[in-house]
Amino acid sequence: MTIEVWSWPTPNGHKVHIALEELELPYKVVPVNIGKGEQFRPEFLAITPNHRIPAIVDPEGPDGRRVELFESGAILIYLAEKSGRLMPSDPVERYKALQWLMFQMGGVGPMFGQYNHFAAYAPEKIPYATERYGNEVKRLHNVLEKRLSQSEYLAGKDYSIADIATFPWVRNPDRRDIDLAEYPAVKRWHDAIAARPAVQRGVAVLSENQRSGPMNDEERELLFGKTQYQRR
C-alpha cells in the first residue's frame, strides 16, 4: 500500500523523502506549496492542525489501521518501526538514536530555522537576533562535532533516523555562515551521508520547486503575516 507524503522540498520535508528512499517503501508525494498557502487548505488541516509540512497518511498502519501523522520526528520513528530498519537494534544505541533525534527536533531545527529567518527573511536587520541564533548555530555544530569525533554516526556505529533528521539541516552550511572545514568530524559525516544514493534521491524529491532568491510579498504574508496567525 502506498504511503501519502504531504510535503515540500524543505529540510523537514527532505527527512521523510530520504527515509522513504532508504527504506524503499512505496510512496506518493502530495505537494503542499507553502509559498502559495496550500498548507492552510482544509484537506491538509484535516491531517495536521499545525499546518506545517511534512505529514503522512499510511492506509495500512499497525493491524491494518490507517495512520495519519505530522511532526517529522514522529514520522521518522513510525517509518523506522514499520520497517524494522534505520533504528539500531542494540537497545542502548536505540535510545541514543532517539536522544539525537530529539536534539535535532528541539535544537538544531528550531535554532537553525530562527537564524535563517533573521539572517535571510526579516525585513530589518536585528543584530541581537542574528547574533543570538548565530551563536546557537555554532554551539550546536560544536556539539555535533564532539559527538561525531567519537562516533561514526549520531546514534553509534550505525546510520539511523537521527542522521536522516540532522543531515538536511547541516547541508548548505553557507546559508548559516558555517564553514564545515572548522568542523572536520561533521564534514566527514556529512560527506558520507551526502554520497548515499537514497539520500541523493530523497533531496531531489520536488526539488524543481525549491525556492531561491528573495521572498516575495505574497510568500512573506503567508509565512510570517496575518494569514499564518489566523485562528483555525
Ligand SMILES: N[C@@H](CCC(=O)N[C@@H](CS)C(=O)NCC(=O)O)C(=O)O
Ligand atoms: N517541527 C515540525 C516543523 C515543520 C515545519 O516547520 N515545516 C515548515 C517547512 S520546513 C512549514 O511547513 N512551513 C510552512 C509555514 O510556516 O506556514 C516538523 O519537524 O515536522
